Amino acid sequence: MTGRELHWEIDGQDVAVRIEESTAGGIFRFGEQNIPFTYISRHRHGGWVSVDGKPHEFYVLQDRGSHTVWLDGRTYRLERANKGRPSEAAELARGDCRITALMPGRILRIEVAVGDTVAEKQILATMESMKMETSLLAPMAGRVAAIHCRPGQIVEMGELLIVIEE
Amino acid sequence: MTGRELHWEIDGQDVAVRIEESTAGGIFRFGEQNIPFTYISRHRHGGWVSVDGKPHEFYVLQDRGSHTVWLDGRTYRLERANKGRPSEAAELARGDCRITALMPGRILRIEVAVGDTVAEKQILATMESMKMETSLLAPMAGRVAAIHCRPGQIVEMGELLIVIEE
Amino acid sequence: MIRKILIANRGEIAIRISHTLREMGIAAAGLFTDPDSEALHRRSMDEAHRIESYLDANEIVRVALECGANAVHPGYGFLSESTSLSSACEKAGITFIGPQTETIRSMGDKLEARRLMQAAGVPVLPAWESNPPASEYPVLVKAVGGGGGKGMRLVQKPSELADAMAAAAREAGNAFNDARVFIEKYVTKPRHIELQVVGDTHGNVVHAFERECSIQRRHQKIIEETPSPAVSPELRATMGATAVAAAKAVAYRGAGTVEFILDAEGRHYFLEMNTRLQVEHPVTEMTTGIDLVREQVRIAEGHPISFKQADLRQTGHSIECRIYAEVPEENFRPDTGTIAVFRPPTGPGVRLDCGVEEGSSVTIDYDPLMAKLIVWAPTRDAAIERMKRSLHDFVLLGVRTNIEFLGRIISSRDFASGNLDTHLIDRNAALLHSPAGTLPIEALLAASLSASPATNGASSSFSNVWTSGAWRNT
C-alpha cells in the first residue's frame, strides 16, 4: 500500500484527506472516518469503486486545477486547496472592479472609453456567443480605468475585459 | 514531410508502400500510384482521411503483428511482410502435423495417449468454449508424437495441443 | 427522382437527415465551414464540401450544382425559413425540400400570416397597429419579421407603450432588417402547443397531432412532449382541423408546424407557422411511426402523402430533452470545450439524435445544441421515469451541460402534474441550482483517487461534506 495526503478547499476550509491504496482498493481517511473502498474496475477517466458494498461509478476531469467529478448521475466541482499561499482570487478582490467575460465569445461593441464616468448597470460592452448577445453592465458607479479588449476580439471565459475604479 | 516505407504481405507477395506525410496529410505511394490524402481528424485508434474528395473513417487495431482495419463499415485483416526471413509458419509446415486450438477455451477430455496410432478423423480431444463443445479430429492417419495439454487446461487460440506424425 | 441531396445544415439535424437518406438509398452530401472541419456531421456524410458560411444561399446552390445534388434539404434554422435559399434553388432547377418560396415569405411576415389565417377562419389573438384600449393591457409588442423573442416587449400600461415600440423597432431592425412592429394581446399563463402538418403537391393536407413545447428558457424550447397533457380528444380534433385549414390556406407543401398559444381557459390562438422540419419532430415520429424526413423527400419527389388522416394514431407518450452546452446556474451562458467523456444512455424506448462524440469540440461559432435525447413509453408517467433514468445515465464531460437541470425539471412536481406554461422555469428558480451543500463523500473519494500530486488554488462552493450514517471506523 502507498499513502498520500491531499488538500481540498471546501467552503473556504482546507480539508485534508489521506488515501492508502493498493491496486485492488484501500482506505480513505477523512477527518476521523476511515472508509474502506475496493476498485471494481478502472478506465481512462475514472472507474467504479465499491464503498460499503455499493458500487459507485465515477469520472473525473481535471482542468487547470479544477476537478469535475461525475458520480452516480450528478456532477460536482472541486478545487484543490492551496496550502499556505493566499489564493490568486483573494489577491485580486480588492480596490477596483474587474469585468470579465461571462462566457467565451466575441466582443461586438464597446460602449465606453477609458476615463468615462459610468452609472451602476450602465452597458459597458456587448458580446456574442453561439448566436446570443449579452450585455456587460457596470456592477457599480465609477470611472473606466482600463479596457483590455476590442470589438471583434474572441475572448475566453473569465478573460479580463474592462476595469472600473471607484 | 517525413517518409517511411512499409511492407505488407498480400496474397503471399511482399508489397511495399511508402507514406510521405505531414500533420495535415500526405501522399501514399503504392506501385506506380501516388495517392494524395488529407486528414480530417484523428482519434486514438484511427481517424478520418479524405481521399479524392471522399471522407473515409477508419479504425486500426494491432495485435501481435496482425492489423485489423475497419474502414467504412467493413473489416480487413492485414499482415506485415517479413522481409528476408522465412516465416515461422513456413518453417513449421513440414513433416508432422500439429493440432492447435481452434478457439480459446478449456480442454475437457484427451482421448488418446502418446504413441497411439490414430485414424483420419479420429477424435483426439474435446474442448469447450462459451458453453459449446468442439472435437479435435486427426487430420490424417498417424501416430501421436506429443501431447502438450491436459484436461481442465485453459488454452489460447492457436496454442499447440497435439502433434501427429506419419 | 432524387439521387443526391445536399444537406444545408450541421450538427445533429444534418446527421439525422443523412440517416434517412442513406436508408432511402439517396446519397447524402454535406457542408462544413472552417470551424466545423472536424465536426461529426461532416464525417457522417457520403461526401462533404467546404463553404464559407451556412448562410450564403448562392454558395450552397453552387456546391449543389458542382457535386451533382438535385435537391437541397435545409434542416431547421439557418436558411430553412429564408426565401433566399428556396428561390436560389428554384432558379438553379434544384428541388428545395420545403414549401414554396411564397409560403415561406408570407408566413415569415407575422402581419400577413395573421391576415391569411383570419381569412381562413383560424383564431388569432386580438392585435393593433397602435394604441390598444386601456382595458386590453398588458400587451405584447412584437416584430413583424421576428422570432426567438427578439424585438419583443411586454407592456403593462399605456404610458409605457411608445418607448417599448421604439426599442422593439430598433432591435427588430438590427436583427431582421425589418423594423416593423405590432401589438398583440398578452396571454398571462400561456401554453405553447403546436400541430404537425404535412401537405403534398396533390392538395392533400393531414395533421400528425400536437406537441407541447411550454418548457422554455430564454424563449427557446428545451423540453417537448406529445401528447400534451392539456389537450383533450375534442380539443385535439378542433386544433387539428384548425391546423389543416391553416396549411390549406397557403397550399402548404411538405412538413410544417402551426404554433398556437393555449390560454388558461383552454382557448387556442394562432401564433405562427414554421415552414420547415421542427427541432422537436422526433416526439411525433416516436408516437405516430412516421419518418418525417422520408415523408419530406417523397413529397418533394411529387408523391402523395403516404398516409391518410384516418390512418394516424397517437401511441404512447414521447418526451424530448435538448442537451445544450450551457450553464443553467449562470443564466444559461453557453459553454465551450472538448468532449472528453461521452457515454449516452441506451435501452428500450431511448433515442438519441446526436451531433457530437468523444473528442468533439464545442466552439463559440454555432448554436450550443449538442444532442436531443428522446424517450418513448406507453404512458406519460412511464416516459417521465424513462427520461429521468436516461438523463441520470448520460455522462458528458469536458463541457458543461444542462443535463442535470433537465433532470430537475423532469423530476419536479409541476412537470409531473402536467400543469405547464412557458413561465415554469422563471417561477421555479430553485430548479436552476443543484441542491447545494451536499457533497457525497464518494465524490471526494473519486476526486482524491484521480487527483494529481500538484496543487492549485481556488475556492469551492460546497457548504459541507455529506456523509451517510453507514461508515464504520476501522
Place this chain on the structure above:
Amino acid sequence: MIRKILIANRGEIAIRISHTLREMGIAAAGLFTDPDSEALHRRSMDEAHRIESYLDANEIVRVALECGANAVHPGYGFLSESTSLSSACEKAGITFIGPQTETIRSMGDKLEARRLMQAAGVPVLPAWESNPPASEYPVLVKAVGGGGGKGMRLVQKPSELADAMAAAAREAGNAFNDARVFIEKYVTKPRHIELQVVGDTHGNVVHAFERECSIQRRHQKIIEETPSPAVSPELRATMGATAVAAAKAVAYRGAGTVEFILDAEGRHYFLEMNTRLQVEHPVTEMTTGIDLVREQVRIAEGHPISFKQADLRQTGHSIECRIYAEVPEENFRPDTGTIAVFRPPTGPGVRLDCGVEEGSSVTIDYDPLMAKLIVWAPTRDAAIERMKRSLHDFVLLGVRTNIEFLGRIISSRDFASGNLDTHLIDRNAALLHSPAGTLPIEALLAASLSASPATNGASSSFSNVWTSGAWRNT
C-alpha cells in the same frame, strides 16, 4: 409489493431488466461471478453480490434473502427454465418472476408438453415412441428433456433409426441427465414462428402476436422479426388463438412463448413452450409498445394484465440482430478479447440492448452474445434498410464479431423476399465469407498510417488489392 428484485442473470439481459426496474422505482440487485467481476452488468445495478455460479439456485436464494430482495428475476437461460430456482424461491417465500414450478416442469418435458397440448386441441407433429411407418421418413429423433439441438438426430431411413436413437440418448443423458428420446415427423422447409403470450393470476391470457425466428445458425436464432412475412391476418388470428389455448391449458402466469413449426404448406405445429422472457422479446416491444419486463413484474405482484387482447395492435416492423463474439467464417467459433473500440449506431428507430462497453473483456466463460441491435420502421423494407445502415455504422473492434455476416444476410435476396426457413444459412454458404479478393486501397492506407515500424511475419488472405479507376498519378 415488490421493493427489490435480485436479477439472477448477467450481460445484456440483466442490464435491460435493471432499466425497467429503475424506471419502476424498484431496486435492482445483481450477481457476479469471479470472471464477471468487472462486467458491465455488475456495475449497472444498484448493488451487486458475488456468487460462485449463476447455476446454483440455493446460493442465489441465499443472496436474495441476505440483501432483502423479495423477488428474483431469472432472465433467460441459466436457471430461468429450471424448477430448482422457482421451487427454492417458493420455499424461501420469495416471489419468482415467472410461471409456477409445475408449469416449468411440465413444459420442460417435451412428451408431457405434447400430451397437454394435444388435449387442449393444439396441433402437434406426428410422433412415435419407436419405429414409425416407413412412409413417414425422414424423421427426427429428439431428447425429451432437450433443447438447442442437443440429443437430436435426423434419420433418413428405417435402417438408421436404432443407431440414431442410441446416439441421441447417450448425448441427451450427458447433457440433460435424462436419456429419454422420442421420434417426430421431420418438416423439410420449416419456418420457426413463435407467439408471445402473457397470463396473469386472474386467469386472463392474451397473445402479443408472432415473431419469426427462422434465421438460425447451429440451432440458435440470430435474426428475429415481427410481423412474420409468412403470417397472414387469418393465420395470425388462428395461431394467436392456439397460443392462448396452449397457455390457458397450463394456467400460464407471466410472459411466455409458444413456439411453432410452420411448414411449407402453411400448417403450424406446436414445438415447445419457453416459460420465460425470450432473447428476442424487444421486437414485440417495438411493435406493440408493451414493456414485457414491467408486465412481468406487475403480474408477479398480482395485478391483472395491463391491456386487453382488443387493445393490442402491431405497428410497423421490427428486426433484431444478435451481436456475437464469433467468427462466422470459421464455423462460428466463439472469439475472446478486450473491446478496444465500441461505437454503436444511433438515430431514429434504433435500440441497443447491450452488455458491453469499451474496455469490456469477452471471456470463454459464458455465452458470446454481447448485444442485440433492434430497429423499428413503418415497413419491412424500411426496417431492412435501417438495419443495414445500423450494422454498417456499428464499430466493435478487439474481438471478432458477426456484424458483417449479419449485414450480408440482411442484404441478401432471400431475406428481402421474406422467403425464410431454418436452413437459409446452410443453403447460402457464400454469405459466411466476405467477398474475397478486394482490399480497398484506402484500407491499405489506413493500415499503413497506423502501423508501427516493427515487422512481423505471417500471410494475408487477400488475392489482390482493388483500386478504383479514380486515382491520379501526380
